[in-house]
Amino acid sequence: MPDYKELNDAVIGGDLAGIAGMVQKSLDAGGDASEILNQGLIAAMDIVGERMESGDMFIPEVLMAAQSMGKGVEVLKPLLKEGEGSGSGKVVIGTVKGDLHDIGKNLVSMMIESCGLEVHNLGVDIPPEDFVKSIRDKNADIVCLSALLTTTMPMMKQTIDAIVESGLRDQVKIMVGGAPVTQSFADEIGADGFAADAGSASRMAKGFAA
Numbered sequence: 001m002p003d004y005k006e007l008n009d010a011v012i013g014g015d016l017a018g019i020a021g022m023v024q025k026s027l028d029a030g031g032d033a034s035e036i037l038n039q040g041l042i043a044a045m046d047i048v049g050e051r052m053e054s055g056d057m058f059i060p061e062v063l064m065a066a067q068s069m070g071k072g073v074e075v076l077k078p079l080l081k082e083g084e085g086s087g088s089g090k091v092v093i094g095t096v097k098g099d100l101h102d103i104g105k106n107l108v109s110m111m112i113e114s115c116g117l118e119v120h121n122l123g124v125d126i127p128p129e130d131f132v133k134s135i136r137d138k139n140a141d142i143v144c145l146s147a148l149l150t151t152t153m154p155m156m157k158q159t160i161d162a163i164v165e166s167g168l169r170d171q172v173k174i175m176v177g178g179a180p181v182t183q184s185f186a187d188e189i190g191a192d193g194f195a196a197d198a199g200s201a202s203r204m205a206k207g208f209a210a
């Protein structure tokens, strides 16, 4: 396996100017796009998380790292397709209220879109009523909820409760994900599916839409 240390360091160091070139270099060297994403970019964000927790990195630096990751993903985007676009479902996706993390959610959105499904990405900090409104307005088949904080995980349950109360529960499949989310949590709050990464999330969405 190629050494992704240089790429990891570029993300961690927030090298906005250099990252796209480095990702391209890894591709030119024969690297696989999803391996570069996982080993080069996402793995770096895990290290950023550890340093954040230990107080060795602060919010502005984490934001620079996040932006660098985004620039790297842009280069990989055309190569990360999960099969050809043949789906026909409508998907509403967002990060739940109180939570501002969107890198993983945007990756999931991008991969689902590449399956040919119609994706409405609502953004971050989305209250339950906005999810409900969007499911109704877009006539969605699938709703995807993302949360990265243990403190916002209960908001996933509140969002599902609001969907139930709105009478729309039978119309949509509900998928949940984000680093602290587990299959057992998904079962506990009444979601239909959980996936640990964007690739499996898109395969699951495609299955639900079929």
Ligand code: B12
Binding pocket: 042, 045, 046, 047, 048, 049, 050, 052, 053, 059, 062, 063, 066, 098, 099, 100, 101, 102, 103, 104, 105, 107, 108, 144, 145, 146, 147, 148, 149, 150, 151, 175, 176, 177, 178, 179, 180, 194, 195, 196, 197, 198, 199, 201
């Ligand atoms: C980047 C980052 C930030 C950035 C976010 C920038 C942005 N635009 O997203 C900023 C600086 C804003 C930030 C802020 C904060 N953060 Co922060 N952050 C991170 C960090 C380092 C990386 C997250 C990330 O992008 N990972 C990479 C992506 C690709 O992975 P992912 O999100 O997990 O997504 C994948 C899967 O989970 C899945 N997935 C994701 N969503 C969905 C949805 C569905 C439906 C499905 C099926 C799958 C799925 O697919 C994705 C792709 O494979 C994490 C550490 C970590 N390792 O997670 C901490 C982390 C999440 N943050 C943390 C904290 C504490 C905070 C703050 C409270 C810090 C503070 N004191 O202010 C604030 C909270 C702000 C808020 N209200 O949301 C803690 C959370 C701890 C906890 N137990 O809750 C972490 C774990 C860091 C740590 N170790 O302490 N953060």
